[in-house]
Amino acid sequence: MVPPPLFIGEHPLMQKIYAMVHRVATTDATVLITGESGTGKELVARSIHNLGARATHPFVAINCAALTEELLESELFGHVRGAFTGASSSRIGMFQLADHGTIFLDEIGEMPISLQAKLLRVLQSKEIRPVGADRVTAVNVRVIAATNKDLNREVEKGTFREDLFYRLQVIPIHLPPLRARRSDIPLLVRYFLDKNRHKYSNALQISDDAMVYLWEYDWPGNVRELENLVERMAILSDTGLLIPEDLPPPCTFLYFREKAASS
Numbered sequence: 001m002v003p004p005p006l007f008i009g010e011h012p013l014m015q016k017i018y019a020m021v022h023r024v025a026t027t028d029a030t031v032l033i034t035g036e037s038g039t040g041k042e043l044v045a046r047s048i049h050n051l052g053a054r055a056t057h058p059f060v061a062i063n064c065a066a067l068t069e070e071l072l073e074s075e076l077f078g079h080v081r082g083a084f085t086g087a088s089s090s091r092i093g094m095f096q097l098a099d100h101g102t103i104f105l106d107e108i109g110e111m112p113i114s115l116q117a118k119l120l121r122v123l124q125s126k127e128i129r130p131v132g133a134d135r136v137t138a139v140n141v142r143v144i145a146a147t148n149k150d151l152n153r154e155v156e157k158g159t160f161r162e163d164l165f166y167r168l169q170v171i172p173i174h175l176p177p178l179r180a181r182r183s184d185i186p187l188l189v190r191y192f193l194d195k196n197r198h199k200y201s202n203a204l205q206i207s208d209d210a211m212v213y214l215w216e217y218d219w220p221g222n223v224r225e226l227e228n229l230v231e232r233m234a235i236l237s238d239t240g241l242l243i244p245e246d247l248p249p250p251c252t253f254l255y256f257r258e259k260a261a262s263s
Contacts, residue, residue, distance in 0.1 A: 117161065
């Protein structure tokens with residue numbers, strides 16, 4: 001299987017993650033993926049789903065930070081007609097949509113504490129209760145969650161339930177930031193250059209000097225930031241060759257400092 005774009009890497013840390021993904025994909029164990037924003041947590045979740053027995057069934061993703069508590073509960077568990085103002089008809093939730101497949105709970109650390117209790121019951125009983133319903137519905141769903149927060153610290157602060165934390169992290173997978181696997185940067189840059197060559201019909205290349213500055217930059221936005229930068233350069237380049245002067249200021253701070261010092 002060819003790994004998805006943000007899941008590319010030859011660094012030993014990534015090789016361990018590949019091995020873990022293949023191993024857990026054949027199970028139904030709950031997985032908790034941690035890592036900074038832009039490290040590819042959803043792509044790891046999709047890889048686990050696609051490599052497993054549930055691959056022919058839905059993969060449903062929801063961002064727990066994107067909705068209010070009331071809307072999130074309805075999105076997750078569904079609601080019956082008249083359950084709240086505006087509920088003019090019944091609606092099934094994400095757990096039912098993902099039946100026999102996988103539900104991906106992104107930014108799980110942002111889930112309100114009251115909903116955490118309801119999620120815990122779903123994990124324990126494999127049943128959901130739509131908002132306003134008087135009966136439960138059985139669901140057969142694999143749960144994969146992700147967060148860029150330190151949930152141990154959130155448990156200590158009282159903003160995340162300890163019992164839910166342990167229930168989620170049956171299989172913990174931590175994605176390293178790009179700065180921790182710099183040897184993968186040239187590989188990723190060339191992948192994205194090739195991707196944009198097909199997308200924009202250009203043959204952009206990168207000079208060795210420019211690659212050095214990409215290597216040395218810390219990439220706070222991780223692989224997503226690198227992908228966006230390469231696409232931007234592919235669109236804006238007039239010469240077909242990326243040199244240090246073409247890179248944005250965060251990447252070239254050292255370059256211009258060295259240039260100023262030598263002049």
